[in-house]
Amino acid sequence: MHLRRFRADIAGAAAVEFALLAPVMIVMYFGMAELTQAMMAQRRVSHTGSTIGDLVAQASALTPADISDFFSVGSVIVSPFPTAQLSMRVTSITADANDVATVDWSEGSNMAPMAKGAVVTPPADALVANQSVIEADVSYVYNSPVNYVIPSPITFANTYYLRPRISNQVTCATC
Numbered sequence: 001m002h003l004r005r006f007r008a009d010i011a012g013a014a015a016v017e018f019a020l021l022a023p024v025m026i027v028m029y030f031g032m033a034e035l036t037q038a039m040m041a042q043r044r045v046s047h048t049g050s051t052i053g054d055l056v057a058q059a060s061a062l063t064p065a066d067i068s069d070f071f072s073v074g075s076v077i078v079s080p081f082p083t084a085q086l087s088m089r090v091t092s093i094t095a096d097a098n099d100v101a102t103v104d105w106s107e108g109s110n111m112a113p114m115a116k117g118a119v120v121t122p123p124a125d126a127l128v129a130n131q132s133v134i135e136a137d138v139s140y141v142y143n144s145p146v147n148y149v150i151p152s153p154i155t156f157a158n159t160y161y162l163r164p165r166i167s168n169q170v171t172c173a174t175c
Contacts, residue, residue, distance in 0.1 A: 004081040009146040014077035040141055042156045045140040048074040048088065048119035049158040053136025056090045062172045064107060071109040078140065085141035092170050093120055096131045097162050101127055106175035111137065126161035132169035 055070045056062065067090060075083045089108035096100045101120050106113035114120065120135075127133045139157040144150040164170045 045156040048158040049138035053160040060167040091135040092165040
């Protein structure tokens with residue numbers, strides 16, 4: 001008799017259903033929020049790399065102060081995310097008649113510059129013999145503010161190759 005009454009009583013069914021579904025829905029909500037933040041950070045890092053490379057490629061001659069300004073622009077693009085984990089580097093690479101690519105100059109912010117004269121291997125379609133290209137590298141370590149669904153840091157990194165626009169090569173005398 002008591003068992004029949006218990007099965008027929010549905011007064012607390014909604015509360016029980018809510019108690020079972022609420023934790024799952026809350027985890028999904030915070031997971032989507034964390035995933036969205038990570039995607040926004042990745043897009044900003046990508047945009048930073050293409051922008052600093054594009055700014056360098058638009059010049060014919062630069063100074064370290066110009067490049068420092070470009071790195072400042074990159075930091076502004078990444079904000080409001082913390083910029084302490086942002087690393088940027090721009091490098092001018094030239095291929096000789098034998099298609100050997102070497103570094104002309106390189107400057108970095110939180111990333112070591114490439115050694116002048118070092119032989120590098122850009123992608124085959126990025127550089128041809130007797131030409132120059134600007135390589136822009138950017139890296140960012142993203143730490144989720146919640147650390148619930150994404151508990152460990154994620155590193156976003158991109159490399160862009162852009163041809164100089166005004167001259168055959170972008171020079172930097174004191175770099």
